[in-house]
Amino acid sequence: MQHCRLEFVSLIVFSSTYKVLMPFTRDFEAIKNALSLADECDRTNLEVGLVGAAQHILEEWGNGTPCQIVLVTDGNAGTGQHHLQKTLMASHSRGGSQFPLPFPFPAKLSIICIANPDEPCLQTSRPIYQRLVELNGEGDIMIPEGKLTRKSVTEMFEQLVKNNFSSYSGVLHCGNLSAPITLSPPPQPYCRHHDFEAVRVSVDPAIHVLGFLNTGDVSSPPAFSRHLVLPLSAKGDLVMLPKSEPGSDDEGGGGGSDEGKIPSFCVLLHGGLKRENMVALCQVGEKWYGILYSWADNKKKSNLMLSLFVPGFDVIPWMGKLSNLGPANLLPVNPYGPSDSSSPFPLKVQEKKSYALNSVVWVRQGGLQSDIQKILRHARKLPDKTQSFYKELNRVRRAALSYGFGELLEGLASVLERECTLLPSSAHPEAAIQLQHAYEALRNHDKKDARQNIMPLKTTYSGND
C-alpha cells in the first residue's frame, strides 16, 4: 500500500450473510487487525458478498467513485452455485432484481482464488467467476501459478497490486518548467461511447500546461474525475512531511525534511494560481484536457488539484472548442482589456433559447388566454401603449398563422371591435382609430402576405407625440 497512501480500504467478510469488519479507512494497520478477527462461517454465497460490497460502497461513496472490489475465495463457488449459475446465465431474470452486477458505480472486480490450480472445485467454479467478471465488464480472475504455497500466493497478490494498484507517476510541464508528480487517486482510462464515436484514452505520463484562465471564466465546468497533484522527490518518492510547526528547527534541516527544502514547480504553480485566482488549462492525453487549480478542503490546507474534463475539444460549451483557445496577448485586441476588467467568456450562444425569446406556446390552457389578455391590456391604454399593443398583436397574429389558426384572428378582431365600441367618452380619439385599424387588418389576413406585420396607422395625432 505504499503506492497509494491516500487509498481507502474496507474489509467485508461474507458467508450466508455479510459483515463489514472494517469500514473504509486509510489506516492500514486497522485493516490488518480486522483481518485477524475474521471467523469461519457457514457457507460461501458469492451473491451475498457482492451485494454487501455494492451496498457498503454506495452508502459510503455514492455511485460516481471508481472502486476496486477484490473478492478473495478458495476457488469453490459454494453451495447453491447451480442457482447462481442459472441467475447469471439468464440475463432477463436478473433485470431489476437485487443482483449487484454490473456494479452501479465504476468498478473493477478481481476474483482471487487461493486454491491449487488443478483443484476440481475450481474447474467447476471458474466459469461462474468468468461470468461474474463479464457481467461487471471489468476485472479478472487470479489463480496461483504452480502449486498452492505461501510463495505462490504472495506472488499472486503482488501481481494483483501491480495490475490494479500501481500509482500514477508522471511529469507536470509548463513550458520549460517541470516537476515530477503523482496523481491521487490514479486516473482511470476513459472508455465511453459518445454520441458519434467511441472514445478510449488514457492519461499520459506527461501533463502539459497550455495556458491560464480566470477561475470565474471557467464557471465550474463538469469534471470526469478529480485528482490531487502531489509533487514527487527527485527519486520519484511521494514525500509527506510532518505537519509544519512554526518555530521548529526549520533552519537546522533534519534529514527527513530535506525534500521539503528542494523547490518544486508544483508549489510555485499552486501559489501563483491561488494568488491570482486562476486555473491552468492542461492537456493530459490525446484530445483530453483538464484544469489545475488551488483547492482547499478547509481553511488551512490547500493543495493542487486536477479536474479532468470528458475527453474531446467541445466539452465545455461556454469555453468553446478548447483547441481554439490561444494566447490572449497575441490577438489584435486583447479581450481581457488593458486592466483585466473584461473577459471573452462565457462564449455567447448564437441562438437564444425559448426561455429567452418570449416564444409562443399555446399547448397549455393559460398560454393563449394570457397572450390575448396582454393585447387587451395594452389596447386599453392606447395611444400610450401603441407600440406594445402592435408588438403583442403581431406576435399572436404570426403564431396564429403558423398554427393554422385563422379563426383566432377573426375572434380577436371581434374582441377588438367590441373594445372599440366600449371605449369611454373620455378616451383619446387615437385609441378608436388604432383599434379599428388593427381589427380590420386582422380580418384581411388572407389578402396580404402573411409575413407582413400590422403597422400602427399614421395619424395626425401621432405626430404630436
Next chain:
Amino acid sequence: MSFPTSHKTVFVMDHTLTASSGVKLEMDSFSKCRSGSSSNGGAGPVHLQPMNLIPLRPVTKSLWTCAVEAITEYCRIVWDIFPGSRLIRFVAVDKTAHKLSSWNPEDQNLTSLMNAFMMLGPARAIGPGKLDLFKGLRTAIEILMEPSAVQHEKRTSLTESATKVLNKGRIILVTKIDTEEEVKTLKDKFHDTLLYLNKVAAATDNLMAINHCDLVLLNLWPDGPLCPMPWRSWPDVSTIMSCEFTNLQGGVSLAPKLCNLVLKHYDLASTTVTGIPMKEEQNASSSANYDVELFHPAAAHAAILKGIPTETAHLKTYREGADYETVTLKWCTPRSNANVELQHCSSAYRITSVDVNSRPSSCLTNFLLNGRWVMLEMPRKSGSKVISHMLACHGGDIYIHTMYTSRSILEDPPSISEGCGGRVTDYRIPDFGEFLKANKLAPYPASALSSDDNAVSTPLVKSREQLSRHTKYWPITLSATSLFTLGPQVEPLTTLMVKSTLTDDEVVECKQVILCLMSMEARGDPLPSPMAGRGGKGMKREDQYRAVWAELEQYLQVHLHTAAHEKVLKCFMDCHNKASTPEYKGDEKVDIDQALKELDDYNFMTEREKQEFNMGGMKHVPSDLPLPESKRRRSAPPPLTPMGRSSGVSLLTLWENKVSSEQSRRCLEFQGRLRAEGNVTKLYINLQKDKDKDDGGPRKKN
C-alpha cells in the same frame, strides 16, 4: 448511445386535419367591465357580461392547430436542450408531400419552423381518399437517408471509424387513425418500403441506408372521449424497425402527454424546483413560494437516483395529470459569490422550463439569465439535506450542474506545504502571477483558425509555444536568481525579451535597461534588491553586480528568437567587452556606433518617448542624487552627458572604452576564424563555455 436514434427525427404531418379538436376559447371572457379588470386579474369565469352586446362566437382549434402547437412545443424542448446535435425535419402531406425544412442548422430553430408552417398555411379539406399518407412516409424515409452534417463529416473522415457510421432515426406520423387495421397496414407497408429504399440507397454514394428506424404513429384524437385504441408497441418489427402507436389527445391532456413523449424519445427527466420565493404582483411586500418544473437529460439525476432506491424514493413524485415522475429539489437562497468560485460538478446539462411562459418559470429563468446561480438541495431520508445540483447560466444557456453528494475520497488531503518543496519560502509567486496573466487564454475568432483539428498551428499549440518561450530562463525561487531580485530595474527587458518579435523601440528599451545597470555599477550604487539569494547579504557589491551580469548574459543567450533579440545580447556583450557570437551574418551585425546612433535617434524621436526615457533614467537614479542633476539631464540635448559624479567615470567615457575595445575584438575574432577547423567557426561558443562554467545551476561564485 453511439449514434442515437434521436439524432434525426422526421415528422410527417397530415395536412388535412381540419376537424375540430374541441378545444374552445371563449372570446367573450376577454371583454369585461373596465372598472373590474384589475381585481379579477385572470380569466376567471366570474365576470359581468357587458350589457346590450351580441355574444362573441367562441374560437375552436382544429386538430391541425393542435398538432402544430404540439410539435412546436416538442421541438422547443429538444432544441433548447440539444442545440445542434438533435435534428428534426417536417413533411406535411395532403394530396402530395411537402418538405418543410432541411438538416441544415439554420433550419433547426423555432423561428424558421414557425415561418415554414406559416408559408404552408392551415389544414386543407381535400376529397375523401385523396390523402396520400404513404407518400409522406416514403418522403420521410428518403429524408432520413440524407446524411446530417456530422454524419457526413464522420463518414468521409479518413479514419477507421468512417465505415462504422450508423444511420438511425425516428419517423413520427401525426394523423388521425380510426382502426387497428389502418395501423397494421401502415406499419407493414412502411417496413417493405424501408427495405426497398435501403437497397436503393446502398447503391448510391450520397445516401445512407437506414440501420434502424423507429416509427411512431401519433394518433391525434379530439378532446372528449378517450381513444378506443390503446397504446401499443412493436419493439422488434424487424432488426431495422420498431414501431409504436401512441395517442395524443387534444385539449387539457395534450401538454402532459406530449411531455411524456419527448421525455421518452430523448431520455429526459423532470426536476421540480420547489420553494422559490417570489414577490406577489399585487402586493410587493409579501412573497409566496412557487414551484417550477424543468426538463433536462435524465443523466443529471443519475448521481442521486442510481444509488440505493429506498434512499431516494421519496424524491420522486407524479405531477398532477402527468404520467412521468419528477424529482423535487429545494431552492436554496443563492450566495452572491458562488459564480467566481470553482464548484465541484460531475456534469452539466442544458435545461428548459416546461411551462416556459408561466410567471414562475420566467421569473426563475430571468433570474438565472441575469447571472445568478441557484443551488438545489436534496432532502435526505434521514432528514438531513445536501446540495445536489446547481442551476447556472453560461453565455445564454441555462444548465443544471450535478454536484458531488457523497463522501469524497479526496478528504483530508495533505497540504501542499507538507510535500516536496513545501518548506521553501522564497518562491517567486508574485512574478509567477504576472507570468500567468501574460499567458491567459482567449478564444480565437473563426477568421484566425484553420479548419483542421489536428493542424499544427492551433491557437492552443501557439500558447504552448509561448509558454515555452516565456520559461526559457525562469528561476523558481528568489535564492536562485540575482537578476530577478532587481524588480522594476529589469522590468521592460524581462517582459520584452520573451516576446517572439521585438520592434526597434523595444530593442532600445532593452538596451536602456542594460545601460542603466552599467551606469549604476559605474557609480557604485548598491543594487536595490535585498539580495537574499546568491550568497546573501554578505556578498560584496562588485560580486553582486558580477552575479547579475552573469545571469543576464545567460538570460539573453537563451532568448535569441530573432535578429532583434540578438541586438540586445550584442549590446550586452559590447558593454562587457565580450566576444559576441555571430549568429546572424555580417549585415545583421550592429556595432556599438550604430547602437549609439540608434540611442540618439531614439532620444530625438518624440517628446513623449524622450520623457519616458528620462523617467526611466530617473527611476534608476538613486534618490539621494540632487534633483537639479536629473532636471539638467532632461533638458540636455546631448543624451550622454556625464552622470554619476560619485564614480567619476562618465557613461560616455565608458562607451568610448567599449568602442575601442570593439576594434581590438574584431581583430581577435578574425584570428579565431583562422583557428577554426575546416574554416568553420563554431557558433554559440560562449554559450557552451558559460554552460560548462555554470554547470550544476546558474549559481556562479566569482
